[in-house]
Amino acid sequence: MTRLLASLLAATDPAPFAVVRREHEPTLDVLVGDVVDVDRLADIPLDGAEVLALVPFRQVRERGFVARDDGAPLRCLVVRERETIGLDEAISLLPEHPIAVDDLAVDVSDAEYAERVRRVIDDEIGRGEGANFVIRREFTGRIEASAAHSVLGWLRALLEHEAGAYWTFAVYTPGLSAVGATPERHVSSIDGVVSMNPISGTFRHLAGPPADDDLVAFLGDVKEREELVMVVDEELKMMSAVCPDGGRIRGPFLKRMSRLTHTEYLLEGRSDLDPREVLRLTMFAPTVTGSPMGNACTVIARHESTARGYYAGVLARFTPRVGGYDLDAPILIRTAYVDGEGGVRVPVGATLVRHSDPDGEVAETHAKAAGVLTALGAIPRADPASAKRPTPAPSTTDASAFRDRGREDDRIATLLDSRNDHLATFWSAPQAAHPSRRATALVIDAGDDFTTMLAHQLRHLGVEARVVPWNEAVPEASDDLVVFGPGPGDPRNSADPRMARLHELMVERLASGAPMLAVCLSHQVLATLAGLPVSPLPAPRQGVQLDIDLFGAPASIGFYNTFAALADNGSITPSLDLEVAADAATGVVHALRGPRVASVQGHLESVLSPDGLAVLAGLLDGLLGGEVVLPVDDAACHEPVTAGGAA
Incomplete structure (x- = not known):
């Protein structure tokens, strides 16, 4: 049955529609309906009908974060008709010769983009503003043809030639249309199971599938490995806010596409939240913004001269089920947008970390844009004679899929497996909670949602924990413990209201004599109160794992810091009489x-x-x-101490 798709193709001015194919499905869905624009995610009309929502990046302001406001609407397609069509049949109906985009240009030149990369590494990561940031640029062009027919023709090209997309889709509404092949699910909530899919690390193979040796080199690359782990941490923060049991990680997997291969993990947990609230609490993916999330939005506003529109937003599909709605929301990347005047935009970005090479990040943006630009006819296809859809290998491949396929594949499987050798099993294994300690903790958020993960672990260890932002915190005597959390920035900057308030709160808690714990940035603030100097490190430690000595106990710990306190190991601080655990060679205080x-x-x-x-x-x-006592031997330190065996 192809009535709906045929009617869309025949109409001069069709009704608003969406055509969606999900990964691995042999069919696609045609959705036709009415457009409703709303102000907030909570206003998305879930009144019994299926809804597809285009969520712009500016919506991140609902979380209190900064975003340039271009007025891009939160647009909902309220579905009144739908049909499902076989993939091959749909392709045969869609326009065979898509409209070509003319006047291809780029808003930020290669040289200027490389300079922005350098500035972000030096001025943002180098000043402790965060671990990684995603900065975009845009390829632009024009069409004279109908936007509705253009996106359907481009959809066919993507279905025929692109591999490994999570969603391949076309959306048409008056004045706003989109078509894309996005590789990444942001969040889904299906029957109470919430899933997120952090994808990071990019291997370019524009001429075809990669050779095994090249893939092995990619999997061993430090920059690519750190990039993925950092976004896993960032999305675990979101999972800890949405799911009472936190999030479990599965993977890593390879995400194979026509010109790119990525590495990815899958995070899963359970939640009974309204799916619109799940979406709000997870705006937006760190793979397209950076971390920590709030500061990443501020850095984006500093270094991108125009608003993002829908880039890094989501296309959220709300499907009614008994008792509520399910949500499936891919990230809006690898997507082209058409406005009411025929203007075409293809935004792309690169994740910038301390190891980033500016020229390499420039090349990455070209590679990410290539699939969509080729479908739009803006750049030539490598094999223009190819009219048949390729039969690719499975787009998502875990280590077990490589076993018993030969020595070369076994190398790849081993490298995938080894990614987890030095990660915390707490986040990948079932968690059995400790008995209650009958204690409460106030966790002060200093600008980094790592506090949600910290609070989750405190609850797991039997402490009733709640999180409050730094500007609302009052360390009441009734709290058994106050935990001062991590955050971005320079702890020496007394003009920063956040630093001044942390200093004030910490002085109050110390004066009370009640228990307190300080983490990362707050540890540095405590060190200044204790009379220790705090200085920038020679190189930022953002997403770095170190084996350290904590008062005689070995520990493998992850670090995200640009600044550090300095003192001799085993010394006593000039003020507060605190014992110091520091690196014996450098004096960096742990x-x-x-x-x-x-x-x-x-x-x-x-x-x-x-x-x-x-x-x-x-x-x-x-x-x-x-009295603070830490584990004293390797066995105690490496085996999580949980009643009932949590990990």
Whole structure:
């Protein structure tokens, strides 16, 4: 039955529609309906009908973050008719010769984009503003033809020639149309199971499938490996806010596309939240913004001179089911947009980390745009004679798929498996909670949602924890423990209201004599109160795992810091009389401790901290019992100490 698709193709001015094919499905859905624009995610009309929502990037302001406002509407297609068609039949109906885009240009030149990359590395990552940031540029052009017919023709080209997309889709509404092949699910909520799919690390193979040796080199690349782990950490923050049991990680997998191969993980948890609230709490993916999320939005506004429109937003499909709605929301990347005047935009970005090479990031933006630009006829296809859709290998491939296929494939499987060797099993194994400690903790968010993961681990360890932002925090005496959390920025900047407030809150808590723990940025603030100098590191430690000594106990911990306190290992601080654990060679301080006071520079909650949970449990034992005691041997440190075997 192809009535709806045929009517769209025949109409001069068709009704608003969407055509969607999900990964691995042999069919696609044709949706026709009415357009409703709303102000907030909570206003998306879930009144019994299926809804497809185009969510612009500016909607991130609902989380209190910064975004340039271009007025891009939160546009909903309320579906009144739908049909499902076989993929081959649909392709045979769609226009065979898509409209070509003319006047191809780019808004930011290669040289200017490379310079922006350098500035972000030096001025943002180098000043402690975050671990990674995504900066976009746009390819632009024009068409004279109907937007509705153009996106359907481009959809056919993507269906025939692109591989590995999570969604391949075309959407037409008055004045706003889109077509794309996005590789990445942002979030889904199906029957209460919430899933996120962080994809990062990009291997370019524009001439065809990669050789095994090249793929092995890509999987061993430090920059690509760190890039993926950082976004896993960032999305685990979101999962911890949405799911009472946090999120479990599965993978890593290879995501194979026609010109690119990515690495990815899958995160899963359970939630009974309204799917619109799930979407709000997870706006937007760190793979297209950066981390920490709030500061990433500020950095984007500083370095991108125009608003993002729908780039890095989501295309959210709400499907009614018994008792509510399911949500499936891919990220709006690898997508072209057509406005009411025939203007075409293809935005792309690259993830910038401390190891980024500016010229390499320029090349990555070209590679990411290539699939869509080829479908639009803006650049020539490598094999223009090819009229048949390729039969690619499975787009998502885990390590087990490579087993028993030969020595070369076994190397790839081993490298995939090894990605998890040094990660925290807490986030990949079932969690059995500790008995209650009958204690409460106030966790102060200093500008980094790592506090959601930290609070989740505190609850797991038997502490009733709640998170409050730094500007609303009051360290009441009724809280058994106050945890001062991590955040971006320079701890020496007393003119920063956040730093000044952290300083003030910490002085109050210290004066009370009640237990407190400080993490990362807050550890640095405590160090200044203790009379230690704090300075920038020679090179930022953003997403770095180190084996350190914590007061005689070895621990493998993840670090996200640009600044560090300095002191001799085993010394006592000039003020507060805190004992110092520091690197013996460099004097970089890892931790401080004293009666009812402790601090750590590393992130115990990070997926990069296999010993983090054991160290946190030891800190709690000491702080709530009166004296900070850490695990004293390798066995204690590497085996999570949970009643019932949590990991």
